[in-house]
Amino acid sequence: MDTVVSKFGGSSVADAAQIRKVAEIVASDPQRRLVVVSAPGKRSKVDEKITDTLIACHALAAEEKDFRSRFAVIRDRYNEIAAELGVGSDLAPVLDEVEESIAGGATRDEVVSRGEYLGAHMIARFLGFEFADAADLIRFADSTTVDDDATDQLCQEKLAHGRFVIPGFYGAHVDGKIQLFTRGGSDITGSLVARAVGAVRYENWTDVSGLLSADPRVVDGPGPITEVSYHELRELAYLGAAVFHDEAVAPVASADIPINIRNTNDPGHPGTMILSRERQTNRRPGERTGVAGKTGFSGIVLRRSMLNKIANLPGKLANRLAEDRVPLQHLALGADSILMIVPSDALEKAGSVALSDLKELVPGAELEQVGPYALVGAAGDDLAIRPAVLGSVMNVLSENQIAVHFVCSGYSESSFIVAVDEDRYEDVVRAVYTATE
Ligand code: ASP
Numbered sequence: 001m002d003t004v005v006s007k008f009g010g011s012s013v014a015d016a017a018q019i020r021k022v023a024e025i026v027a028s029d030p031q032r033r034l035v036v037v038s039a040p041g042k043r044s045k046v047d048e049k050i051t052d053t054l055i056a057c058h059a060l061a062a063e064e065k066d067f068r069s070r071f072a073v074i075r076d077r078y079n080e081i082a083a084e085l086g087v088g089s090d091l092a093p094v095l096d097e098v099e100e101s102i103a104g105g106a107t108r109d110e111v112v113s114r115g116e117y118l119g120a121h122m123i124a125r126f127l128g129f130e131f132a133d134a135a136d137l138i139r140f141a142d143s144t145t146v147d148d149d150a151t152d153q154l155c156q157e158k159l160a161h162g163r164f165v166i167p168g169f170y171g172a173h174v175d176g177k178i179q180l181f182t183r184g185g186s187d188i189t190g191s192l193v194a195r196a197v198g199a200v201r202y203e204n205w206t207d208v209s210g211l212l213s214a215d216p217r218v219v220d221g222p223g224p225i226t227e228v229s230y231h232e233l234r235e236l237a238y239l240g241a242a243v244f245h246d247e248a249v250a251p252v253a254s255a256d257i258p259i260n261i262r263n264t265n266d267p268g269h270p271g272t273m274i275l276s277r278e279r280q281t282n283r284r285p286g287e288r289t290g291v292a293g294k295t296g297f298s299g300i301v302l303r304r305s306m307l308n309k310i311a312n313l314p315g316k317l318a319n320r321l322a323e324d325r326v327p328l329q330h331l332a333l334g335a336d337s338i339l340m341i342v343p344s345d346a347l348e349k350a351g352s353v354a355l356s357d358l359k360e361l362v363p364g365a366e367l368e369q370v371g372p373y374a375l376v377g378a379a380g381d382d383l384a385i386r387p388a389v390l391g392s393v394m395n396v397l398s399e400n401q402i403a404v405h406f407v408c409s410g411y412s413e414s415s416f417i418v419a420v421d422e423d424r425y426e427d428v429v430r431a432v433y434t435a436t437e
Pocket residue numbers: 009010038039049051052115168169182183184185186187
């Protein structure tokens with residue numbers, strides 16, 4: 001039988017009622033035999049995610065402050081869910097162990113990973129599935145890289161037969177040391193498992209019915225995205241759309257496994273399919289998939305005669321900024337001036353040091369900080385068949401009296417980015433959305 005890997009996010013496992021929905025979804029398709037779960041997330045806007053409570057407990061313990069009253073919140077939450085699901089209270093020894101490990105100076109990664117660990121134990125019992133520890137499945141090569149071959153092999157050995165619930169968000173080094181992914185990393189766990197077992201589909205269950213073509217708080221009634229390519233999804237994430245974890249795309253994309261974003265609260269909705277171009281059946285020619293953007297950028301302009309003649313100036317400037325922990329986002333070079341766009345918060349943190357470091361590289365240059373800017377763009381694999389699309393965007397921006405400070409296009413055939421004044425961010429998102437329709 002084919003295997004479907006189903007990952008459920010924090011809101012899908014936030015309480016007993018949500019976990020009952022998970023059980024129904026899993027039971028409705030026997031191919032859903034590998035279930036990956038996040039730690040319980042927020043039940044309401046004011047609630048705290050278990051992961052955040054664990055982070056706070058670890059920080060308190062590290063400062064030798066009382067963390068136990070905070071830990072009691074975690075204990076109560078799991079006990080309440082377990083009681084409501086009728087899976088008994090045998091989580092107590094595991095909760096005790098976690099509490100004592102925090103007191104005993106366990107690493108942050110180890111402590112924080114227990115949110116997923118405890119949740120997966122409980123959900124496995126409720127579903128009647130086996131528990132498979134991610135520490136025995138996801139192997140890290142170093143602190144940022146997964147050992148793909150070892151992970152494939154471990155998953156294939158342990159998950160070939162049977163039905164399992166797997167905690168997301170962490171794995172382990174060969175010596176057993178626990179290592180977390182970055183926040184939202186359960187998406188990556190699901191993707192790695194799906195690739196390893198050759199799943200026919202990787203489902204990502206969340207609290208929205210798939211992706212939308214723009215932020216609904218900015219654009220009125222943006223259309224749903226029914227199909228999107230792996231590449232477009234990465235571009236949209238880069239532009240600022242809060243979607244699926246961008247590092248989770250590569251493992252399944254390399255194996256050509258479709259990702260299906262679905263809504264636990266509306267399981268009948270088909271959601272969004274993320275799949276290779278060859279598998280797409282539902283696209284309009286030249287379609288723009290989505291529009292997204294971010295505020296919080298600054299421009300740094302350096303002016304001096306014949307700047308373009310300085311050998312490798314862009315490289316030198318980028319390196320110097322990196323040394324000051326300011327990531328260079330974009331750069332435009334002219335004859336006598338150069339513009340660099342960087343995140344404002346990083347620039348602020350680096351302070352005047354970053355700016356004087358840049359001036360030192362180009363003696364006699366005049367330096368000006370400009371902005372704040374927003375970066376807004378659109379993505380669509382077939383946008384290239386509409387060569388005038390950027391012209392239409394500029395027309396609409398011009399009609400709306402919006403100044404464009406920088407344009408970036410051609411880095412990919414499927415997207416473009418404009419830098420505009422931050423206070424016009426929403427107008428620009430709407431304008432780009434209309435102009436690319
Ligand atoms: N629980 C973790 C987080 O809150 C990981 C995840 O949900 O994917 O970031």
